[in-house]
Amino acid sequence: MIFYAIQPGNPQAHLFTVTMRIAHPDPAGQLLRMPAWIPGSYMVRDFARNVVSLTAQCGGEPLAVAREDKSTWRCAPCDGELQVEYEVYAWELSVRAAHLDTTHGFFNGTSVFLEVVGQAERACQVDILPPRGEAYAHWRVATSLSLAGAAPYGFGAYRAEDYADLVDHPVEMGEFSLASFEAGGVPHDIVITGRHQADMPRLCADLQRICEHHQHFFGLPAPMSRYVFLLMVTADGYGGLEHRASTALLSSRKSLPRPGAATVTADYRELLGLCSHEYFHTWNVKRIKPAAFVPQDLRAEQHTRLLWAFEGITSYYDDLALVRCGLIQPESYLELLARVLSRVQRNPGRFKQNLADSSFDAWTRFYKQDENAPNAIVSYYTKGTLVALCLDVLIRQCSEERYSLDDLLRLLWQRYGCSPQGSAGVAETAIEQAVEELLGEAHSARVQAFFAHALRSTANLDMESALAYLGVRLQWTAPRHQNDWGGYTASPVPEAAPQSSLGVRAVAAQGFAKISHVYADSSAARAGLAAGDLLVAVDGLQARANTLEATVAAYPVGTHVVLTAFRRDELISLTAELQAAVPSAARLSWLAVHRERSRRWLGLDA
Ligand code: ZN
Numbered sequence: 001m002i003f004y005a006i007q008p009g010n011p012q013a014h015l016f017t018v019t020m021r022i023a024h025p026d027p028a029g030q031l032l033r034m035p036a037w038i039p040g041s042y043m044v045r046d047f048a049r050n051v052v053s054l055t056a057q058c059g060g061e062p063l064a065v066a067r068e069d070k071s072t073w074r075c076a077p078c079d080g081e082l083q084v085e086y087e088v089y090a091w092e093l094s095v096r097a098a099h100l101d102t103t104h105g106f107f108n109g110t111s112v113f114l115e116v117v118g119q120a121e122r123a124c125q126v127d128i129l130p131p132r133g134e135a136y137a138h139w140r141v142a143t144s145l146s147l148a149g150a151a152p153y154g155f156g157a158y159r160a161e162d163y164a165d166l167v168d169h170p171v172e173m174g175e176f177s178l179a180s181f182e183a184g185g186v187p188h189d190i191v192i193t194g195r196h197q198a199d200m201p202r203l204c205a206d207l208q209r210i211c212e213h214h215q216h217f218f219g220l221p222a223p224m225s226r227y228v229f230l231l232m233v234t235a236d237g238y239g240g241l242e243h244r245a246s247t248a249l250l251s252s253r254k255s256l257p258r259p260g261a262a263t264v265t266a267d268y269r270e271l272l273g274l275c276s277h278e279y280f281h282t283w284n285v286k287r288i289k290p291a292a293f294v295p296q297d298l299r300a301e302q303h304t305r306l307l308w309a310f311e312g313i314t315s316y317y318d319d320l321a322l323v324r325c326g327l328i329q330p331e332s333y334l335e336l337l338a339r340v341l342s343r344v345q346r347n348p349g350r351f352k353q354n355l356a357d358s359s360f361d362a363w364t365r366f367y368k369q370d371e372n373a374p375n376a377i378v379s380y381y382t383k384g385t386l387v388a389l390c391l392d393v394l395i396r397q398c399s400e401e402r403y404s405l406d407d408l409l410r411l412l413w414q415r416y417g418c419s420p421q422g423s424a425g426v427a428e429t430a431i432e433q434a435v436e437e438l439l440g441e442a443h444s445a446r447v448q449a450f451f452a453h454a455l456r457s458t459a460n461l462d463m464e465s466a467l468a469y470l471g472v473r474l475q476w477t478a479p480r481h482q483n484d485w486g487g488y489t490a491s492p493v494p495e496a497a498p499q500s501s502l503g504v505r506a507v508a509a510q511g512f513a514k515i516s517h518v519y520a521d522s523s524a525a526r527a528g529l530a531a532g533d534l535l536v537a538v539d540g541l542q543a544r545a546n547t548l549e550a551t552v553a554a555y556p557v558g559t560h561v562v563l564t565a566f567r568r569d570e571l572i573s574l575t576a577e578l579q580a581a582v583p584s585a586a587r588l589s590w591l592a593v594h595r596e597r598s599r600r601w602l603g604l605d606a
Pocket of ligand 1 (some may be wrong): 277311312314542
């Protein structure tokens with residue numbers, strides 16, 4: 001057993017104090033290592049950089065410690081119990097790291113707990129201690145770590161099976177709101193930190209429907225004995241990270257349901273979609289996982305070409321589940337789907353990077369996006385969602401509606417999630433083979449062609465046909481403004497004349513339009529406008545971020561306009577020949593046919 005104790009030693013200075021006791025240290029000198037990354041977020045973050053003042057003792061005597069590499073410390077040989085003490089600076093308000101002040105503490109184990117190299121398989125005990133002082137007398141603890149002496153929601157002793165388990169249960173402490181519900185016989189908690197006025201009973205009731213949906217989707221019993229949603233609310237936060245029995249979420253205050261309101265606002269729908277996404281990961285990625293992540297190596301990047309399946313399929317089902325469990329209307333779901341279609345369509349980067357490469361390069365590209373990202377990369381979340389939808393249609397078509405993508409997921413769950421033989425993880429080609437298996441040899445060629453096209457080429461997906469199969473019409477229109485991501489329309493939209501566009505994204509700055517992105521081959525790109533330019537005038541008229549595209553749309557296609565901008569502190573003048581806007585706003589409406597397929601797809605017959 002490895003013993004850890006963690007205490008918010010100095011909340012004002014954002015410092016956790018961690019002590020460790022290792023009964024049997026390596027006689028050659030114990031190595032201690034901090035993870036370089038946190039599972040679920042594929043970027044090297046080097047958490048060791050937040051460790052300050054690490055000291056070691058052996059038998060009460062100070063012991064020398066030296067750095068081995070950026071993440072590793074080597075203690076001098078120690079004959080007896082090794083004790084280590086260090087502080088961790090915690091001032092990153094994100095679901096991936098640690099955050100501490102006088103109002104609350106939050107940490108992921110990957111940010112605060114050193115691994116005892118060579119002893120990662122040993123069970124761990126962690127004493128979670130309160131900050132010193134009366135001001136903290138009402139603080140509680142929320143985590144999915146197993147109790148080992150601590151009272152529920154109390155400070156005290158918790159336990160983990162091994163190091164991987166220890167770092168897969170984030171911990172929140174403070175005076176949070178807490179509500180509980182049961183789903184499929186499993187106790188669930190929702191813990192909210194940050195000021196809010198949420199309708200907690202409604203949140204519980206809605207989350208319960210989502211949780212029960214996912215549990216039934218994969219088949220009972222659920223693979224965890226309890227589950228915790230840890231939600232931090234701020235003015236405009238957004239993010240989530242999945243764990244084996246919990247999730248850490250960051251959301252905007254306005255996304256919470258207000259007492260007395262019965263509708264699902266667009267903001268609340270976004271929060272429900274986020275919760276649905278992270279909960280789906282309990283099966284898809286936490287238990288059905290890529291073989292490339294087995295064993296998990298937190299020292300450096302682990303590459304897989306399968307993130308389209310683990311993130312894309314999860315993203316497909318997160319919103320689809322909301323309509324299937326009756327929380328949103330089918331039209332509301334189509335609005336969400338239109339956004340995904342538009343986001344993929346707007347970025348020319350989809351012609352430069354295929355989905356398999358997008359996954360492989362997540363570490364240095366998706367997670368390190370710069371101003372050129374829309375022109376250079378494609379997202380395995382958004383395009384992955386569309387591939388999941390096309391795959392769903394392919395399975396339905398080939399099996400004459402006997403099977404759907406749901407059946408593929410259940411097959412993967414049986415094979416990799418609940419069987420011990422599956423713990424080696426999903427090999428890089430295994431999902432494609434599983435689809436061939438499900439559909440039989442007669443469809444092998446078609447399945448192989450589908451994956452070659454969808455994952456390993458940059459050609460457009462035939463979304464029009466896939467959606468038509470499901471009874472949905474897809475039309476493309478020019479976006480009306482830069483945040484026009486399409487939507488649902490009750491009737492088909494009439495064809496419109498081409499409309500001029502600069503092809504940029506801009507943010508308001510000093511009353512003008514600061515260019516954040518220039519789309520490849522757009523009017524602006526050809527004129528030489530660049531990200532970072534402060535566009536002050538178009539054809540002598542003041543440029544403003546929110547009206548920029550509408551201003552330009554008033555000119556006929558082919559017009560030459562003068563763009564006046566500051567690049568750094570130099571005023572420049574460029575001439576743009578206005579091109580027609582790329583039709584990249586998806587409009588979805590119902591077709592008069594295939595209604596029974598739509599209903600089956602959206603779970604409306606159940
Ligand atoms: Zn995800």
